[in-house]
Amino acid sequence: MKLYYPKDHYNSKKRGHLFPLLKPFIKPSTFTDKERISHYGVSDKDFIFYENINESDFAILTMSWWYYRIMDELKIAADFIKKSNKLNIPVLVLLSGDNGMDIPEDLNVIVLRAQGYASKLNSQHYAMPVFISDTLKTYYNTTKISERSYETKPVIGFCGQANKSKVEAVKDILKTSLKNILYYLKVRWQTPHALMAPKFLRATLVYKILKDKRVNSNFIIRKKYRAGINTNDKKNTHKTTLEFFDNILNSDYVLCVRGAGDFSVRLYETLAMGRIPIFVNTDCILPLNNSVNWKDHVVWVEYKERNQIVEKVLEYHSKLSELELNNQFKKNRELWETKLQLKPYFKELLNSIN
Structure with a gap:
């Protein structure tokens, strides 16, 4: 090319x-x-x-x-x-x-x-993955997926920022509303966002899962992004980063919900580490969806079905054996290796457009 x-x-x-x-x-x-x-x-x-x-x-x-x-x-x-x-x-x-x-x-x-609302974009817009380093290689000195034993109660992981305050949620929605108005008044150039409070959405799902005795929760809930650690604080940054990736590695499934933008970096981190994302679809765009059947790699939860998130995970998990669970881990890692890294992604994208 x-x-x-x-x-x-x-x-x-x-x-x-x-x-x-x-x-x-x-x-x-x-x-x-x-x-x-x-x-x-x-x-x-x-x-x-x-x-x-x-x-x-x-x-x-x-x-x-x-x-x-x-x-x-x-x-x-x-x-x-x-x-x-x-x-x-x-x-x-x-x-x-x-x-x-x-x-x-x-x-x-x-x-x-990487971000965008699928229902609002035309065919000239293509989803791009978030390009991340190989976390298994960087933090665990391996590229081999660690296997897990199959338990009737699946382990769901999440390490990140979540805020269940309704007051803060209302504030976030009001801020988004103001930004949207400024866009329509041609004062702001960033396009409008859905009226949603992502930290509150995450908290709602986290506490719903946490209360459900049919699953085992592996949660580290942060009040601030990256636990409020200054990126110049190398020692504590490394500590919280390792906690984040250990959380993924020690789970079967990982909750992946949008942040400030309508996309999830955690989705790609989970795939790279060979675990199964619980992907909450908030009208997201996903890369290479002509060649990747994303529902083969994630527990897919539509936003309107978010209250059934535990049932969706249990339905998915109940169909697996220990061998099938670990094979899915490998398939997800393989997807990241062969489609979502820089070289394979652009090779396939350019060839498909060409």
Whole structure:
């Protein structure tokens, strides 16, 4: 696949906004291909970048759409897209972060995003996984899935922020309402969110599961994000991170509910660690849904069915034996390895679009 991106768009001070496929390739000259494979799982032989846009199959907008907005460089982005459109070369654009943003309708682009409401997006928007490091390798020095014995009562895990305060929930919904109004008044450019309080939703489900004696709960409930630890506090950050991943590893199923954006990073972390996500669908988009039957890999719970979450888990669990449970763990890890990492995801996506 022949790719092109405008090199002069790159801003090293805003590297967090760089299109994800470019991160392994925009590196110092001393960065070796061996390091690229080790850090990103990608070789310089996997994707070919051309100096001339006319030779390419795809053009990539170097930085995220959010970057061009905050840097007041939307015209630069639009001019590049229009040039590519005239050459009939598809342009890939990243919408990063928790919020959606409008892209002018006269720009013909392929939008990649982790977040978004499925019912509101057209066919030019594609779900992108959250690209994470191999947590098994990083924290446990292995890539082998640990097996678990089958118990009649499944173990459901969750480590994270949840708040059952109705007052705080109302505050969150009012804040979202205000932001939505500001969007319609053209004061705010981030697209509207559903009127929902994610921390309260998580708390509602956590305490419903916690009270149900038909399952075993493995919960660590945080009052603040990452337990309020400052990221500069390396010792305690490592401690809480390890607690988070130990929680996944010591569970059969893991509760995965949206955060501020309509997506769940925990979904990908759970798959990578070879466990089964309990995926609460809040009109989410999911990657490669033409080739991945997501219901084969998760306990699928529609938002309107959230009060039956324990019944959904028990129904799923009752159909498994110990062998089948552990085989599902392996299938989920395999899904992450073969579809949801940087190289396989972009290989499949670009081939399918092409």
